[in-house]
Amino acid sequence: MSSAWEVRLSNSRGVPYFYNTETQQSVWEAPSELSSDQIKALPGAEHLNATPPGQVRASHLLVKHKDSRRPSSWKEPTITRTKEEAINILKGYQAQIGGDPKKFAELASKYSDCSSHSNNGDLGFFGRGQMQKPFEDAAYGLKPGEMSDIISTDSGVHIVLRTA
Numbered sequence: 001m002s003s004a005w006e007v008r009l010s011n012s013r014g015v016p017y018f019y020n021t022e023t024q025q026s027v028w029e030a031p032s033e034l035s036s037d038q039i040k041a042l043p044g045a046e047h048l049n050a051t052p053p054g055q056v057r058a059s060h061l062l063v064k065h066k067d068s069r070r071p072s073s074w075k076e077p078t079i080t081r082t083k084e085e086a087i088n089i090l091k092g093y094q095a096q097i098g099g100d101p102k103k104f105a106e107l108a109s110k111y112s113d114c115s116s117h118s119n120n121g122d123l124g125f126f127g128r129g130q131m132q133k134p135f136e137d138a139a140y141g142l143k144p145g146e147m148s149d150i151i152s153t154d155s156g157v158h159i160v161l162r163t164a
């Protein structure tokens with residue numbers, strides 16, 4: 001069956017989606033019936049990796065503490081560690097990561113107190129005004145592939161990896 005799918009760019013969110021020209025169906029995720037090669041060959045596939053103008057893409061490893069705005073996570077229903085303890089834990093991860101993005105992804109998946117842990121810490125693309133200021137400033141201050149030092153937001157303490 002010839003695929004009627006094509007990739008389009010959503011103006012509102014500045015991210016790509018999949019549109020079926022026969023059924024007029026729109027979906028955010030790649031249709032499961034398409035192989036990755038078929039997806040890459042779709043009309044508009046160039047949108048799949050484009051960075052929306054003015055946006056960045058980043059991942060993070062978050063360690064929350066008792067003064068976090070929401071001291072709870074998938075890992076721990078009630079987080080009681082102090083901010084100082086959280087920083088020391090994150091310093092330990094930072095030493096293990098040693099600037100290696102693969103190691104970062106592995107530790108973010110295992111230990112980040114953010115729901116993005118299930119996607120190697122990836123937050124997707126975001127523009128200015130979406131994240132808390134210290135996080136935004138860190139992400140925009142990095143080049144793609146670079147990692148921040150430890151930063152602090154109302155959510156906790158983070159290491160940020162800019163990916164695009």
Ligand SMILES: N=C(N)NCCC[C@H](NC(=O)[C@@H]1CCC/C1=C\[C@H](COP(=O)(O)O)NC(=O)[C@@H](N)Cc1ccccc1)C(N)=O
Nearest residue numbers: 060069070114115116122123124126130131132135154155
């Ligand atoms: N993509 C967006 N625009 N999602 C909304 C971001 C809201 C923003 N969040 C932050 O600034 C911090 C830094 C990064 C994550 C984050 C906090 C928290 C964890 O802390 P907590 O809120 O329990 O204090 N994680 C989130 O929000 C997650 N939904 C981020 C995410 C997870 C999976 C996929 C995409 C995004 C804010 N303005 O508060």
